[in-house]
Amino acid sequence: MPHRPKSVVAAQRKPRLPSLWLMLLLALVTAMPASAAVPAGTPIVNTAALTFEANGSTQRVASNTVTLLAAELLDVTIQAERPSVAVQSATQLAVPFLVTNSGNGPQTFALTIASSQQAIAVDRVALDxxxxxTFDAAGDPTLAPLTLQLAAGEQARIFVLIDGAQVAAAATITATVTAHAGSGAAGTVFAGAGANGSDAVVGATGARASAVSTLSLAVAQPTLAKSQTVKAPDGSSWAIRGAIITYTLVADLPGPTRGVTIDDPIPAGTAYLADSLALDAVALSDRADADPGTADAAAIHVRLGDLATxxxxxxxFSVRIL
Amino acid sequence: MYLRSTAFWVMTGLLAAPAGAAGPLQVTAKVLTEQKTRAADGSVRVALVPARRVVPGDRVVFVLGYRNTGSQPIGNIVLDNPVPAAIAYRGPSQSSAAPDVSVDGKTYGPLATLRVRLADGATRAAAPDDVTSVRWRLANTVPAGAQGQLSFQAVLK
Known part of the structure; x- marks a missing residue:
């Protein structure tokens, strides 16, 4: 006769975040390190215990021990950091892509680069x-063979280097990254191919990803790309109160441009960090003076003026989360 | 036994041998995972099978079975399962009584009654991720020969 405990449904509570935090967290999803997934190959050991009273004393019995090995999730993403690159004739183009190992184990990824025009040959691929x-010929090594070794959650930037003189018409460069352990439909298992002898399992990305960057000949419009990094008081990258967000605005001017100004309002819920404004790694004072920058509680302004090239x-600039 | 119209439990697999066979009570631990299979008609059946391969985000069910192998009823039974560090507690299984849980290994109770102490001395309401131990106190004595099963749901961090 089975002894059946009464069925009870648990009241689960969802953690609630203040809306500002939520907005910041959403905004920072791409800037965040991968959440602390259990590393592939980690043993998960479970033993239960039972105590009861018999013969007037409390007795204790341990259960069998169940041990599981966390399998390796094979997941990768790639992003064209500059979806459109304006071609300056006869200069070397460095087309950047960001590759992220979003799995839970160290993994080697194979890279393939394809161009939409046969005339365009890839000189080489370099690691930032x-x-x-910024591509630096002296410090950024050529990837040979075309593979990247990334720890769990690690992101790396690669530059696809192309001779601009080869680009006679608009073209696309496609970078594809594939996990060495295997790729395919989500859920495909590669026995023993994961870290520490664990099995490897293909994740939602298929362990393979591609990104496309367009090379355009026409003088492109100026672009302004914004990114951010977060440094919390505890050293983490969480967007918590007191954390410092450093914003980086990259203005790409494909040709001579007049009357260039860069303005950015200070986001709600944050305070501008005094004297944090810089242009091309040179600090600018906050007050209105000879240097091109001003900053106050509401916004930063950088006046570049007329640019000949x-x-x-x-x-x-940096802000502190209130 | 049907859990939902599209889900069923497979409980036949690998009931591990009891370790504590010395006394009149035996306890066995199992870890099951969901295995989805798509039938020809497109419906997806979710079976619980012994976990062999889990990846972060996978849902797992920890199952504790107990059996009174003696000839006398046994009372004051407490089943205790520390939650492994790599596992995040989610809640009781639909077929199981709700356990008391603990976020510090000392105070046990329903999750909604527990609070977590923060570094600055303040406290906040406990969330499922905070649970470090799961415990059931059986209100009734277990008659000779009787057995039962308790379980909770979790996810691999």
Whole structure:
């Protein structure tokens, strides 16, 4: 006769975040490190215990021990950091892509680069070793063979290097990244192919991803790309109260441009960090003076004026989450 | 036994041998995971099978079975399952009594009654992720020969 406990449904509570936090968290999803997923190959050991009274004393019995090995999830994403690249003739183009190992184990990824025009040959692919978002011929090594080794959650930037003189018409560059352990339909298992002898299981991305960057000949419109990094007081990257968000605005000016100004309002729920404004890594004072920058509680402004040549300019400033 | 119209339980698999066979009570632990299979008509059946391969985000069910192998009823039975560090508690299974839970290994109760102490001394309401231990106190004595099963749902972090 089975002894059946009464069925009870648990009242589960969802954690609630203040709306500002939620907005910031949503905004920062791409900037966040991967959440702390259990590393592939981690043993998960479970033993239950039972105590009861018999013969006037309390006795204790341990259950069998169940051990599971966390399998390796194979997941990868790639993003064209500059979806459109304006081609300057006869210059070397460095087309950046961001590759993220979104799985829970270290993994090697194979890269393939394809161009939509046969005339365009890829010189080589380089790794942005110092993570400064700028191709540096001396410091950024060529990837040979075309593979990337990434720890769980790690992101790396690669530059696809192309001779601009080869680009006679608009073209696309497609970068594809594939997990070495295997790829395919989500749920496909590669026995023993994961970290520490665990099985590898293909995740939602199929362990394979592609991104496309367009090379355009026509003088493109100026673009302004904004990104951010977060540093919390505890050293983490969580967007919590007191955390410092550093915004980076990259203005890409594909040709001579007049009357350039960069304005950015300080986001609600944050306070501008005094004297944090910089242009091309040179600090600008907050007050209105000879340098091109001003900043106050409401916004930052950088007046670049008339620019005679094409180029990129980087504006940075920081705010504190209130 | 049908849980829902599209889900059923498979309880035949790998009931591990009891470790504590010395006394009149035996307790067995199992970890099950959902296995989805798509039938020819497109419906998806979810079966619970012994977990062999889990990846972060997978839902797992921890099942504790107990049996009174003696000849006397046994009372004051407490089943205790510390939640492994890699596992996040989610809630009781639909077929199981709700356990008391603990976020510190000392105080047990329904999750809604528990609070977590923060570094600055303040407290906040406990969430399922905070649970470090799960415990059931059986209100009734278990007659000789009787058995039962309790379970909770969790997810691999």
């Amino acid at each position: 070793r110092n993570r400064d978002a 094409a180029g990129s300019h980087i504006v940075q």
